[in-house]
Amino acid sequence: MSVSFIHMGDTHFGKNFRFGNKSDVYGKDKRADIWLTFEKIIATAEKNRIDLLLVAGDLFDSQEADIDDILRVSRAFRSLTHTQVIIIGGNHDYYNERTLYALVQWPDNVVILKTGEMEAIWFPELNVQVYGMSWIRNTYREAPFNTGITLDPNITNILLLHGDAINQTSEYMPLDLSQWQDFDYIALGHVHQHQFLGENAAYCGSPEALDFGEEGDHGIIVGQFKDSGCEKTFIQTQHRHYVNAQLDVMSDMSEGQIKEKILNLDTEENRMNNYYRVQIGGYLDPTIDFEAIKRELERSFYYLEILDEGLEIDLDIDLLYAENKDNIVGTYIEKIRERDDTSVNRKAMIFGLSELLKEKVLL
Numbered sequence: 460m461s462v463s464f465i466h467m468g469d470t471h472f473g474k475n476f477r478f479g480n481k482s483d484v485y486g487k488d489k490r491a492d493i494w495l496t497f498e499k500i501i502a503t504a505e506k507n508r509i510d511l512l513l514v515a516g517d518l519f520d521s522q523e524a525d526i527d528d529i530l531r532v533s534r535a536f537r538s539l540t541h542t543q544v545i546i547i548g549g550n551h552d553y554y555n556e557r558t559l560y561a562l563v564q565w566p567d568n569v570v571i572l573k574t575g576e577m578e579a580i581w582f583p584e585l586n587v588q589v590y591g592m593s594w595i596r597n598t599y600r601e602a603p604f605n606t607g608i609t610l611d612p613n614i615t616n617i618l619l620l621h622g623d624a625i626n627q628t629s630e631y632m633p634l635d636l637s638q639w640q641d642f643d644y645i646a647l648g649h650v651h652q653h654q655f656l657g658e659n660a661a662y663c664g665s666p667e668a669l670d671f672g673e674e675g676d677h678g679i680i681v682g683q684f685k686d687s688g689c690e691k692t693f694i695q696t697q698h699r700h701y702v703n704a705q706l707d708v709m710s711d712m713s714e715g716q717i718k719e720k721i722l723n724l725d726t727e728e729n730r731m732n733n734y735y736r737v738q739i740g741g742y743l744d745p746t747i748d749f750e751a752i753k754r755e756l757e758r759s760f761y762y763l764e765i766l767d768e769g770l771e772i773d774l775d776i777d778l779l780y781a782e783n784k785d786n787i788v789g790t791y792i793e794k795i796r797e798r799d800d801t802s803v804n805r806k807a808m809i810f811g812l813s814e815l816l817k818e819k820v821l822l
């Protein structure tokens with residue numbers, strides 16, 4: 460008999476997202492994206508009659524997650540006609556009787572682990588035992604359960620945990636996987652980038668990336684226990700990617716060339732879908748209005764954040780002075796040079812001059 464499963468986690472429902480001064484619009488979009496992705500996962504489970512949906516913690520972003528969010532998750536699980544759902548709480552949604560999701564009447568096909576101790580849930584019709592532990596507080600310097608679990612080799616044994624299997628000094632429950640080699644599968648939550656650890660363990664990651672620190676593909680792990688072992692694959696589910704990029708501008712580049720360089724970061728289809736954070740360095744022709752370029756490019760991206768602190772205005776002040784002794788530019792240079800040589804005054808020199816040059820008073 461083969462038993463199928465989906466391993467997901469770290470959806471962080473209810474999270475407030477920050478997008479500079481545009482958090483309202485993009486935050487709302489982001490939350491909608493996560494719902495769509497989640498509902499797609501539920502539809503996949505239903506369509507494929509997946510036996511087990513393992514939810515590895517941080518389903519909600521906080522214990523106080525919005526009651527509407529909790530009811531919506533509960534309705535989605537209730538819609539599953541075949542799949543059984545096992546949920547553990549993570550550091551963001553650790554369980555206690557005051558959490559809002561303790562108040563919700565969950566459907567019969569959902570088991571939420573609550574005790575803060577290692578528990579075992581037996582699924583006789585599947586011949587599967589799921590071991591797992593829900594967080595009941597927000598830090599664990601060490602795993603609080605007895606690590607010696609005696610497994611029945613004649614059944615399929617799954618371990619469901621939220622914690623840190625990568626850093627053994629973590630305060631987010633360091634996990635030493637080497638002691639659990641006999642499990643058929645260890646479904647982990649907490650690290651948002653999916654990864655397989657050894658033969659029998661994996662982080663599913665967050666189904667939708669949550670910030671610029673989470674580049675790359677995001678999704679779920681889908682698997683099957685067969686007589687020959689556990690077959691598992693990562694399936695991408697995310698709607699939008701986060702992309703970090705770095706570009707250098709050169710002082711001989713025209714406005715058009717700069718725009719083109721930034722547009723060339725990606726295809727139009729990708730640009731109108733993903734989040735981009737672009738660090739700009741190098742030197743800018745002082746007659747170019749970079750703020751105007753930024754405003755114009757916004758229309759060519761779904762979300763574009765340009766960080767240009769590293770971009771310097773290309774000015775040869777000695778040469779400018781030699782050429783402009785008798786006009787306002789020369790006078791400006793003289794005025795600033797009379798001041799102390801501080802970083803504020805150096806900035807005033809560059810910005811003042813670039814404004815004067817942009818206004819084309821240079822005749």
Ligand SMILES: [Mn+2]
Nearest residue numbers: 469517551649
């Ligand atoms: Mn998380």
